[in-house]
Amino acid sequence: MSKLDLYGTEGLLYPRDRAWHPPADTPGYKSTTLRAPKQALLSLGATKSEMSGPTFGHNSLQPLDNDLIRNFSQDGGEAVGQRLIVYGQVLDENARPVRGTLVEFWQANAGGRYRHKREGYQAVLDPNFGGCGRAITDDNGYYHFRTIKPGAYPWPNTGNDWRPAHIHFSVFGHAFAQRLITQMYFEGDPMIWQDPIALSIADPAAVEQLIARLDRHNTTPMDALAYRFDIVLRGRRSTMFENRPEGN
Amino acid sequence: MLNQLPPLKETPSQTAGPYVHIGMTPSLEGITGPNVRDLGAGPVPGNGPRITATGCITDGSGAPVIDAVVELWQADADGNHTAAWARIACDGTGRFSFDTVKPGRVAGPDGKLMAPHLTLWIVARGINVGLHTRLYFGDEAEANQSDFVLNRVMDPRRRQTLIATPSVADGKPVYTLDIRLQGEGETVFFDI
Numbered sequence: 432m433s434k435l436d437l438y439g440t441e442g443l444l445y446p447r448d449r450a451w452h453p454p455a456d457t458p459g460y461k462s463t464t465l466r467a468p469k470q471a472l473l474s475l476g477a478t479k480s481e482m483s484g485p486t487f488g489h490n491s492l493q494p495l496d497n498d499l500i501r502n503f504s505q506d507g508g509e510a511v512g513q514r515l516i517v518y519g520q521v522l523d524e525n526a527r528p529v530r531g532t533l534v535e536f537w538q539a540n541a542g543g544r545y546r547h548k549r550e551g552y553q554a555v556l557d558p559n560f561g562g563c564g565r566a567i568t569d570d571n572g573y574y575h576f577r578t579i580k581p582g583a584y585p586w587p588n589t590g591n592d593w594r595p596a597h598i599h600f601s602v603f604g605h606a607f608a609q610r611l612i613t614q615m616y617f618e619g620d621p622m623i624w625q626d627p628i629a630l631s632i633a634d635p636a637a638v639e640q641l642i643a644r645l646d647r648h649n650t651t652p653m654d655a656l657a658y659r660f661d662i663v664l665r666g667r668r669s670t671m672f673e674n675r676p677e678g679n
Numbered sequence: 680m681l682n683q684l685p686p687l688k689e690t691p692s693q694t695a696g697p698y699v700h701i702g703m704t705p706s707l708e709g710i711t712g713p714n715v716r717d718l719g720a721g722p723v724p725g726n727g728p729r730i731t732a733t734g735c736i737t738d739g740s741g742a743p744v745i746d747a748v749v750e751l752w753q754a755d756a757d758g759n760h761t762a763a764w765a766r767i768a769c770d771g772t773g774r775f776s777f778d779t780v781k782p783g784r785v786a787g788p789d790g791k792l793m794a795p796h797l798t799l800w801i802v803a804r805g806i807n808v809g810l811h812t813r814l815y816f817g818d819e820a821e822a823n824q825s826d827f828v829l830n831r832v833m834d835p836r837r838r839q840t841l842i843a844t845p846s847v848a849d850g851k852p853v854y855t856l857d858i859r860l861q862g863e864g865e866t867v868f869f870d871i
Contacts, residue, residue: 445685447870452692453807460694462805465739466860473831474871479785480798481811481871485752485764487718495714502714526687533718537702547708549746561710563702565718578700599695599702607752608871612802612809614693631807637691650757663687 442668444608445475445524453631460627462589477612481608487533489567498564499538503561508623510560512541512579514655517643519614520572521602525665528572534662535601543582543596552584577655579615588627595622595629604664615660616642641675692809695748695802704768718811719750719766724738727780729758730845731798731853732814734864738805739861745771746805747803751777753796781852787827792846794822794829794843799839801858811869814856832867 455467475481488506495502500510517536520527539545539562546562565575583598597614604610616623623629623642632638640663649657700707706717709806722729737742750766754851763782769775777797784792797814823829825841832838843854858866 448689449870451688454841455807457807460805463807465742466744466803466805467811468865468868469861470865472868475828475831475869475871476788476826477871478787478793479760480752480754480796483760485762491718493714493716495684501708503712522687524687524689528687534692535702537698545701546710547698547701549697549706561705561715563705563710563715599699601702607798607800610809611690611692612695613690632691640688640690642691654688663690665689666685666687
């Protein structure tokens with residue numbers, strides 16, 4: 432192999448399948464119109480600047496970072512709403528767990544209201560709900576957090592659009608080129624298929640990948656429903672003829 | 680299932696949306712307290728001369744992108760990628776500004792040293808997939824001439840969209856690179 436194929440002993444990442452992601456300009460989601468680059472992206476092939484990435488230890492987290500029901504409590508009380516456990520495994524495209532990586536999440540409250548100064552929805556704020564949290568994946572790539580189910584909320588896109596209930600996710604991976612922001616939807620929600628943002632993705636199979644499944648087995652009796660949302664980051668090429676402790 | 684290549688598809692991206700600050704810079708929204716803090720805020724750690732890296736982000740109509748969040752990842756002065764990561768929300772004029780260190784040179788895919796650069800990643804409402812770009816330094820003309828990535832930009836005029844203008848403010852070097860998401864002078868963004 433030529434030197435351009437490999438960077439040191441690390442295999443390059445698989446190219447991003449841009450047809451699986453939303454294109455930059457999706458007219459149904461009007462905010463993209465002036466913010467979508469018109470020039471083709473320059474295919475770079477990752478260098479060390481993109482194959483490395485920041486690492487986060489447990490000292491990056493606060494004790495209640497994975498408990499949105501309590502991490503903004505103002506009076507000792509808990510956030511109002513349908514109590515949920517959201518969990519899942521972060522994997523790469525080779526189905527290997529991504530260990531020790533930071534996962535961040537943010538969402539609206541049970542009424543669909545975000546705690547944000549540019550929010551214009553009439554639903555009321557919950558004094559005990561901030562709406563953000565973080566977790567670091569364990570040795571098998573799993574994360575979990577406790578929250579309340581966010582409400583659907585209106586936005587002015589075409590005058591009267593409504594977004595399905597969703598939770599925003601930010602994931603780091605181990606290379607800056609794996610950095611990903613996405614949104615999680617809830618199984619069975621008919622509003623997903625009317626949502627200009629979910630439908631910015633052309634392939635319904637790709638949208639399905641964003642829909643968390645109700646997991647009755649992992650509900651907590653008399654406390655919380657459970658939803659499973661697995662996240663896949665870009666995978667690395669094999670370096671077949673080099674010794675790699677983690678194997679292929 | 681056997682013989683699937685590769686077995687899984689990457690999770691598709693979705694926009695960070697207008698409320699990205701709740702998750703990434705919560706203190707800006709008054710989400711503070713003993714259990715919440717902003718990651719990546721404040722001066723960027725790392726060895727090297729302190730600099731300010733700044734610029735304004737504008738859209739295809741020239742309007743400032745006031746709701747973007749920018750992340751920075753870079754090597755330190757010795758060319759090591761250790762902990763120099765930061766993120767910041769653009770202000771009401773679309774400006775981002777990092778208090779960081781000037782990076783050293785890092786080997787490129789061809790084995791030669793790349794010119795010093797910062798890696799930037801931009802997310803916002805209306806950006807469906809986070810945008811990767813770089814900030815190079817206008818006072819590194821010789822290194823920039825031979826840089827692997829800059830030379831991949833065929834149009835030399837577009838190369839300039841990646842090179843920050845040096846100046847000095849209060850005795851501290853400042854590098855300014857405005858980022859245009861679309862239209863005339865559109866910044867080069869990378870598929871990496």
